[in-house]
Amino acid sequence: MAILEPRKFRVTENRNIAEGVFGLKLVPADGAPLFVYSAGQFVMLHLQNPDGTVWAKAAYSIANAPAESDGSILLAIRLRGDFTHRAELLKVGDTVLVQGPYGRFVMGENAERNVMLAAGIGITPIYSMLREKLATDPEADIVLLYSNRDVSSFTFLEELEALAEKHKGFSFVAALTGETDDPWKGERGRIDEVIFRKYVSEPAAADYYLCGPSDFVTGLTGILESCGVNVKIQAHKEVF
Numbered sequence: 001m002a003i004l005e006p007r008k009f010r011v012t013e014n015r016n017i018a019e020g021v022f023g024l025k026l027v028p029a030d031g032a033p034l035f036v037y038s039a040g041q042f043v044m045l046h047l048q049n050p051d052g053t054v055w056a057k058a059a060y061s062i063a064n065a066p067a068e069s070d071g072s073i074l075l076a077i078r079l080r081g082d083f084t085h086r087a088e089l090l091k092v093g094d095t096v097l098v099q100g101p102y103g104r105f106v107m108g109e110n111a112e113r114n115v116m117l118a119a120g121i122g123i124t125p126i127y128s129m130l131r132e133k134l135a136t137d138p139e140a141d142i143v144l145l146y147s148n149r150d151v152s153s154f155t156f157l158e159e160l161e162a163l164a165e166k167h168k169g170f171s172f173v174a175a176l177t178g179e180t181d182d183p184w185k186g187e188r189g190r191i192d193e194v195i196f197r198k199y200v201s202e203p204a205a206a207d208y209y210l211c212g213p214s215d216f217v218t219g220l221t222g223i224l225e226s227c228g229v230n231v232k233i234q235a236h237k238e239v240f
């Protein structure tokens, strides 16, 4: 990872965006322009002690698309351990250090169809890629299969439904692995080969972007292989 100087950013928004997920909007504190980044890249977020020394840092994908950026970055952070619980306490006006952008999990140019496979908070880089692609190519042929255990954990659910409504070439499929008493119009259960083939015709003709926990990415990679996809060339992956 190249060494990039951490820059001071100011919190302009911190709000709950799904069950156990908060959205942190950050702008450069000195008013200078935001760095140039590609959809899918991440930053290192540094939280500081009162004396300015760095308390701890962790990686977060940039959830908003460069093409739609208003000079801020949006991070969607799932509450887990100490770091994320401390980050959740950040208030508008607080400052943090941001280092980056980093990462090679970015979209290629060539495929006629792009299939995005996300689980849990792994939606963040995928969401940025999706918005970027649709902002620059509104007719793009994209399928998103997005898996979560609970209905309330689907981050950006309304936004994804609105994008599917607006863009005829974009198909959005939510897959719920847990139970719900409410009516559910998406798929149920883990994404297996049957569900996958239902939405992805001619699998070998697409490029793939996978992000989620390692068991999800490994499982879906196996399905791609058994569907004749050359995963070394056609599949791009990020695990977290």
Ligand SMILES: Cc1cc2nc3c(=O)[nH]c(=O)nc-3n(C[C@H](O)[C@H](O)[C@H](O)COP(=O)(O)OP(=O)(O)OC[C@H]3O[C@@H](n4cnc5c(N)ncnc54)[C@H](O)[C@@H]3O)c2cc1C
Pocket: 042, 055, 056, 057, 058, 059, 060, 061, 062, 075, 076, 077, 078, 079, 080, 081, 082, 083, 084, 085, 103, 121, 124, 125, 238, 239, 240
């Ligand atoms: C490329 C990439 C992109 C990612 N994107 C996202 C994303 O978009 N959204 C998301 O939610 N997650 C994302 N993650 C996961 C994220 O980086 C963290 O792993 C996750 O948020 C861990 O949260 P935590 O609260 O359990 O952190 P912890 O594991 O508690 O801590 C993270 C860091 O803080 C230090 N730390 C924790 N507690 C203390 C303490 N008391 N004193 C001193 N140091 C401490 C740890 O040593 C560690 O270095 C991404 C990971 C990667 C690799």
